Amino acid sequence: MTTPTEAPRTAWARIDLAALQHNLQIARQHAPASRLWAVIKADAYGHGALPVAAAIAAQADGLAVARVSEALALRAAGHQQPLLVLAGAVDGDELAAASRYRLQLAVHDHSQLALLRAAQAPLPGCWLKVDSGMHRLGFAPAEAAAIHAELGQLTGLPVGLMSHFACADDPADSATNRQLDCFAAATAGLDGPRSLANSAAILAHPASHADWIRPGIMLYGGAPLLAVAAAEHRLKPVMTLASRVIAVRPLAAGEAVGYGASWRSTKATRIAVIAIGYGDGYPRHAPSGTPVLINGQRYPLAGRVSMDLLTVAIGDAPISAGDEAILWGEGLPASEIAHCANTIDYALFCGVTARVARHYQQGQ
Ligand SMILES: *Cc1c(COP(=O)(O)O)cnc(C)c1O
Secondary structure, three states, rough: OOOOOOOOOEEEEEEEEHHHHHHHHHHHHHOOOOEEEEEEEHHHHHHHHHHHHHHOOOOEEEEEEEEEEHHHOOOOOOOEEEEEEEOOOOHHHHHHHHHHHEEEEEEOHHHHHHHHHHHHOOHHHHHHHHEEOOOOOOOOOOHHHHHHHHHHHOOOOOEEEEEHHHHOOOOOOHHHHHHHHOOOOOOHOOOEEEEEEEHHHHHHHHHHHHOOOOOOOOOOHHOOOOOOOOHHOOOOEEEEEEEEEEEEEEEEOOOOOOOHOOOOOOOOEEEEOOOOOOHHHHOOOOOOOOEEEEOOOEEEEEEEEEEOOOOEEEEEEEOOOOOOOEEEOOOHHHHHHHHHOOOOOOHHHOOOOOEEEEEEOOOO
């Protein structure tokens, strides 16, 4: 991590903490009656869990991560707010750590129930996860009432009820309503707070908001819904991945560029070489033609992405070594690059490697 005064010279990610705070407010506006777990698993989707947590601590009601180790890192850094571990504890040591460091745990499997029966230590809260149709994690709907009662006895606390959607990113898909109905039937009459909505459901399924929403990708300005740009929801990009042009070279008609000579120019042009590659997390499978922003204009990637470099066809544009190039972020939505590379913006963000210095711009 670099401080704002030592701007990196190549391959950096600007992280706009004011945009992050703005996006969290958008989530709140969509679900004003709900409390909010800010999802900061996987190093806050590659944005840096500790700086992100610090920037949103005052705005979020709690922070959610996937693993106990991620929650412990937040506690070690001094974060005191409620923490939820979405996948729960995997063994007795994690359960003991969760008790000691006051982590709320999802409980999704009989193996976790067995750990809780064997443990003595109190938890600050637990959430029964119901499989309402995604068929990844969670108890069968028919078991929910009995397990809810047992968890209440084991913990002596109100037990939360949660589920997760498989298809919320497509508002036209009826699977989300079927999951909502399944969850409502499985949990009818049970006490405790409820939580279902990821970013897509926050935007497209108000009936899912319940007591706690769980926004992830929307906090980072990613596009939660298929076929809708993040900007249409007034979400702002948080990460801008950038580097510099380090060489500009002429290319004659018919000459190829890069490994495998996969791209060949049909006419004389110039090639800008940019100091970023798959070693930094830029997707190697981004094809020729994927846009790169240089001095505010889009130019097409030309030839294969290599580990440390990529090449762009710039024609006779006034570009020279030292100019900044934006790979995604401000002016070039990550979801667009994800679409070109046949992936999702979540994976682009998470894939930015440790070699890329994160450069934080402060919010208020
Ligand atoms: C990652 C995750 C979220 C956040 O999902 P987004 O699509 O990023 O908003 C919410 N709930 C659970 C259980 C998750 O694993």
